[in-house]
Amino acid sequence: MQRTLFRALSAAAIGVLLSTGFWSSSPASAESSQEWPLRSPSEFSVEVFPHNTETISFSDSWGNRRPGGRRHKGTDIISPRGTEILAVADGVVTEMGTSPLSGYFIRIENADEWATSYLHLNNDTNGTDDGDGGTWTAFHPTLQEGDEVIAGQVIGYVGDSGNAEGTIPHTHFEIKHDGEKRNPYPFLRDALEREMQDRYSLHF
Numbered sequence: 001m002q003r004t005l006f007r008a009l010s011a012a013a014i015g016v017l018l019s020t021g022f023w024s025s026s027p028a029s030a031e032s033s034q035e036w037p038l039r040s041p042s043e044f045s046v047e048v049f050p051h052n053t054e055t056i057s058f059s060d061s062w063g064n065r066r067p068g069g070r071r072h073k074g075t076d077i078i079s080p081r082g083t084e085i086l087a088v089a090d091g092v093v094t095e096m097g098t099s100p101l102s103g104y105f106i107r108i109e110n111a112d113e114w115a116t117s118y119l120h121l122n123n124d125t126n127g128t129d130d131g132d133g134g135t136w137t138a139f140h141p142t143l144q145e146g147d148e149v150i151a152g153q154v155i156g157y158v159g160d161s162g163n164a165e166g167t168i169p170h171t172h173f174e175i176k177h178d179g180e181k182r183n184p185y186p187f188l189r190d191a192l193e194r195e196m197q198d199r200y201s202l203h204f
């Protein structure tokens with residue numbers, strides 16, 4: 001089943017989703033007896049959702065086939081071009097660069113061998129899809145490799161660079177632990193649930 005989340009859900013819509021078992025695929029949590037919200041089954045947490053906007057959609061596409069025999073090893077988060085991208089957790093910027101597939105990207109090492117990556121950052125000048133941007137349209141102007149960042153800090157801007165050119169602007173978001181890619185979807189869903197609870201004072 002294709003599951004797509006929209007951040008601007010009304011409380012009523014959330015109730016419908018819950019009653020239809022929308023959330024029932026949530027992975028088993030070792031902390032299920034503890035207070036809501038449940039954490040991902042790990043020590044890592046997406047503390048802040050990575051797009052600073054009400055307009056988002058994303059689905060669980062982990063492992064889906066991609067051209068060239070590749071598998072999708074991240075989550076694509078769709079938002080308007082130029083939306084601020086936020087660091088999801090404290091860490092150190094280990095790489096800022098560009099490549100034909102990834103486009104402009106940022107890699108951050110977080111605590112305890114966890115790492116997060118943000119791909120396809122903006123390569124267009126304001127209000128266009130011209131591809132004439134560069135590091136100045138992709139990255140926060142003061143961000144540099146080696147910088148320490150905190151959760152919620154603006155690091156870059158949503159776009160369609162690399163092999164996302166011509167697609168709807170989105171961030172390909174990855175999480176690694178000990179160098180091994182993990183499915184970001186449950187982490188992102190947890191973060192969104194927490195933010196919705198804060199926003200609507202919901203108690204499930």
Ligand SMILES: [Zn+2]
Binds near residue numbers: 072171173
């Ligand atoms: Zn992707």
